Amino acid sequence: MNLSVNLCGLKLDNPIIPASGTFGYGNEFKDFYDINILGSFAFKGTTKEPRSGNPTPRIAECTNGLINSVGLQNPGIESVIKHELPLLRTFFHKPVIANISGFSIDEFIYCCEKVDKEPQVGLIEVNISCPNVKYGGMSFGTTADSAAQVTQAVKSVTTKPVFIKLSPNVTDIVAIAKACENAGADGICLINTLFGMRIDLNRRQPVIANKMGGFSGPAIFPIALRMVYQVSQACNIPIIGCGGISSAHDVIEMMMAGATAVQIGAMNLKNPYICKEIIEQLPEVMEKFGIENLNDIIGIAHQH
Amino acid sequence: MNLSVNLCGLKLDNPIIPASGTFGYGNEFKDFYDINILGSFAFKGTTKEPRSGNPTPRIAECTNGLINSVGLQNPGIESVIKHELPLLRTFFHKPVIANISGFSIDEFIYCCEKVDKEPQVGLIEVNISCPNVKYGGMSFGTTADSAAQVTQAVKSVTTKPVFIKLSPNVTDIVAIAKACENAGADGICLINTLFGMRIDLNRRQPVIANKMGGFSGPAIFPIALRMVYQVSQACNIPIIGCGGISSAHDVIEMMMAGATAVQIGAMNLKNPYICKEIIEQLPEVMEKFGIENLNDIIGIAHQH
Amino acid sequence: MFKKGLYTIVSNQPLTKTIYKMVLQGDTCYITAPGQFVEIEIPNKFLRRPISVCDYDKDSITLIYKVIGEGTSFMSTLLPNNTLDLLTGLGNGFNTDIPQKQPLLIGGGVGIPPLFSLAKQLTINKIQPTIIMGFNYADEIFYRKEFESLGCNVLISTLDGSVGTKGYVTDVIQNNQLTYDYFYACGPLPMLKVLCHTLPTEGQLSLEERMGCGFGACMGCSIETKSGMKRVCKEGPVFLKSDLKL
Amino acid sequence: MFKKGLYTIVSNQPLTKTIYKMVLQGDTCYITAPGQFVEIEIPNKFLRRPISVCDYDKDSITLIYKVIGEGTSFMSTLLPNNTLDLLTGLGNGFNTDIPQKQPLLIGGGVGIPPLFSLAKQLTINKIQPTIIMGFNYADEIFYRKEFESLGCNVLISTLDGSVGTKGYVTDVIQNNQLTYDYFYACGPLPMLKVLCHTLPTEGQLSLEERMGCGFGACMGCSIETKSGMKRVCKEGPVFLKSDLKL
Ligand SMILES: Cc1cc2nc3c(=O)[nH]c(=O)nc-3n(C[C@H](O)[C@H](O)[C@H](O)COP(=O)(O)OP(=O)(O)OC[C@H]3O[C@@H](n4cnc5c(N)ncnc54)[C@H](O)[C@@H]3O)c2cc1C
Ligand SMILES: Cc1cc2nc3c(=O)[nH]c(=O)nc-3n(C[C@H](O)[C@H](O)[C@H](O)COP(=O)(O)OP(=O)(O)OC[C@H]3O[C@@H](n4cnc5c(N)ncnc54)[C@H](O)[C@@H]3O)c2cc1C
Ligand SMILES: Cc1cc2nc3c(=O)[nH]c(=O)nc-3n(C[C@H](O)[C@H](O)[C@H](O)COP(=O)(O)O)c2cc1C
Ligand SMILES: Cc1cc2nc3c(=O)[nH]c(=O)nc-3n(C[C@H](O)[C@H](O)[C@H](O)COP(=O)(O)O)c2cc1C
């Protein structure tokens, strides 16, 4: 049975990748299990400057999901390179995915130049979709032009594979993905969180201090799956499927829609062992559905 | 305790309205309960010509929701006026909401002219958002211009209040709602279904014959709530809030976000008594949260 | 008329490796014809699961179901005294008020259960049907004795011929040169198609579709018939052969 | 280190109209300090519920919780032998290795429970703390006897003065002219703010925040302190007064 997949030359033992923002810099999860069993993991969205994020409350519960408005809290790229990556090296021996955000093209370039020099980084994931930041984040991901601009800029400063992570809060995800492909993206990561909100009936005001935030978790799976299917039909670069995955079954469904690998976000918070459990269950579920090699099913749902 | 609300002169005993497409023309539900307890109900999306809809399977299950690709199956406006409305009159004695769809501006006009003459129709809901139809439906709802065009056209042929029902599958819901308001819409209905998909792992192909369809049910509530909040902040016309409502608690949350009335869709299919149960539970839940008059809480979450 | 209610499980036991028989207690006054179905609420699943009524009396319902996915797996774990939320009285059911002397009842796999209450009703109407049951393998056979105890002639086909005729239900009909003036059928779509195209008489066929509501509200289950669009859950699941476009 | 496991309910009983005490059995080896908390999985809820450890020994955990919303309501319905999925060993907990002779332990409402294992630990360390407990009304008082049986001096405030000092915990401190050289506090934010600003000594305060994970992965619970952003679930929930910006 073959579980390994290949993301633009980055060979993963299996397609399971904890999603950015739900796995910190790996440190917390090593207390639960040996994270070397993972395909890889995407570290917390990192920016040029340190960021303290949004005011609390930053978390709201939803039916089968949650809203977060963390607002890209992170120690800044220098500190990540100086402290987090060396620490990570002591317990994670695989290439990591560097998730990068920025509020201007220059900031994206700055961060990508930095991580390009880190041998630990196997792939750069450029988040142009974080909905929590008033300027920057959201806007780059909502038009094909700006998405292409960011792509082109970061591609010019790194030789590592670059995946652009898109926002689902758009009318035409295919147009944006194609613009990224045309601008040189090596792959697309779909999807970031959906814009959502909850209100506290007692206080009669939004639960989240910032009012709205990013909604994710099992509830959004059908939307993520649809976008992966649409984009994989239109583009010829690999896709990392993300959004609502909570089981080995979901992983296979996402791969049949066209994903080469998958990311698991919100579920890590509810069940810190979820990625381990899914990796363990995959062979059994593959057998049930007559799958010998995961690569055989990537995008197979398009054949009908 | 006051549960009654007012939608542009249409007085509803309570804000509970079954959503279009989940309540037929009322006929099936009268076998479960006396539907005169409802605020009103929105009948199945009706077009100029009869439509047989999409091929089956048209339904796919999701976590806390479902995908449908019914594709606006309906007997056509003449037949609705000739058969459904007279039948409805025998068991429903309140004004009904006419949900109208079209594949050209002329078709919208045609249908609205027809229902304008029907005294049973208290309000016209113009669906420019149905994602199941390849041409028409989707496109009118995805740009501010086309949404405004439809609005203007239908407003010119009816004196009944016109609510435009918007698609959530857009980058900027506020821009579209404002365009409708400026074009004369009396109100906005938010939201129709989200584009979604499921794959059958056994068959390795989409569950739905048409591949994708409209995703709705409790899973989408945080997205609907966010859009109602955003639009009610930007517009000065009443909003019918719809999307994922499954309890009296959700109704109150949706009204606090800015809805004057609410629609309940998918949950009618799971529990045919849901609207009755919510109407019965509302007074108790209002009391719990210190609400004497539902009108007092419309949009109250904006005050902070 | 429909009824939504909590039904209490009286028994729930396997008939074969994958097929279970469940008897539920509760009000059945809205069940009016053999071939109707119920919609079962499954915890943590959004849609109810449609299952045909295999048998019923004034306060009990018998269901026979195959374990397919999560819903039916869950059902198979239930114990006596557990309860299920059911919608009952769904669908049109078989029409037995047809001038007929010698009907065939043809069932494939889990299409067989609704034929049981149909056979019962026909026997009450003094009509003795012949039952043809198709299975893949011998270890999948169920309810043979139950049909026989109604006094019916029961013929079986298995794919490998280990029991009864080798092949399909159509092979049973051919090999036994059966005489009949009407037929009722329920089973997989390919079987129903062949029956529609090969049997000379009129008949009634019970169809399946993925359902949203099960009671006619959502148009999720509509099929095209010769007389227009019809809802499998409301105008069906039983259709006249002459009306179907299979 | 953390531990995720199934814990079996030994008892679950109301202490007051809205406050329950639950004792669970299971491995507690990852609980290393008073003031740590657990995250409880609730069926059909996405997020776990954080509850402080009130007391623990080698194989049991005592929790005291107030019924607030759906999660805690569900908990209140559980019976002995039911199980709950818990993450244990979360948070830093109170540091008792502080040179102190006479600490005050100040709790408001359901902020009181974590002070119990703290008081126990201090007693073991041969330090006799004074406990100040604030309630709204007399019928909300719980755990007075339990603290007294540790040999602690327990002082109470109620809003209406029906028991103990009328007013707030701060009124208790003033009215009784207490001498102390350190304090530990847990309770509603307004109480903690006042304590920060009025008590002259250093102290430790346990905070609450809405949490995504409870173990440091999501940054959902971060607050700004004088020494930078800190996660309530990881660097907290207990913070030094001198570090807080309340
Ligand atoms: C009118 C009618 C009567 C039926 N009677 C019986 C019966 O007596 N015995 C029996 O074993 N089965 C019967 N079926 C099929 C039965 O409904 C499905 O096997 C069952 O819904 C599968 O549910 P699941 O959760 O186990 O499978 P899953 O595959 O997990 O179900 C996923 C979704 O697909 C739907 N689905 C899957 N298979 C079917 C199907 N064949 N038809 C319709 N929807 C389906 C489910 O209802 C659910 O919404 C009947 C179907 C219909 C429409
Ligand atoms: C570190 C810590 C320790 C705690 N210890 C205790 C304790 O020992 N006893 C006790 O009664 N309560 C304690 N709480 C508060 C307790 O977590 C909440 O009362 C509980 O989560 C409410 O859940 P619910 O489903 O009943 O309410 P709901 O209002 O339905 O919960 C909705 C969401 O909001 C969150 N939430 C609601 N109130 C709070 C709150 N005050 N703090 C954090 N999240 C909240 C819930 O966890 C859930 O995610 C503690 C909170 C924290 C952060
Ligand atoms: C608490 C939290 C923080 C997140 N932070 C980031 C981030 O920093 N960068 C990013 O690209 N995505 C971030 N995301 C989005 C996730 O990586 C993922 O795309 C999204 O949550 C959808 O997947 P899920 O449904 O499995 O959670 C965050 C999500 C959550 C829940
Ligand atoms: C089966 C089905 C059919 C629908 N048909 C229509 C329709 O004809 N016209 C329309 O405007 N909306 C239609 N909708 C959308 C609903 O009216 C509603 O906007 C949407 O489902 C969101 O609400 P919910 O989450 O409560 O289901 C349909 C929804 C479902 C589930």
Ligand code: FES
């Ligand atoms: S399933 Fe809803 S109409 Fe048949």
Ligand code: FES
């Ligand atoms: S709750 Fe996730 S970091 Fe604290």
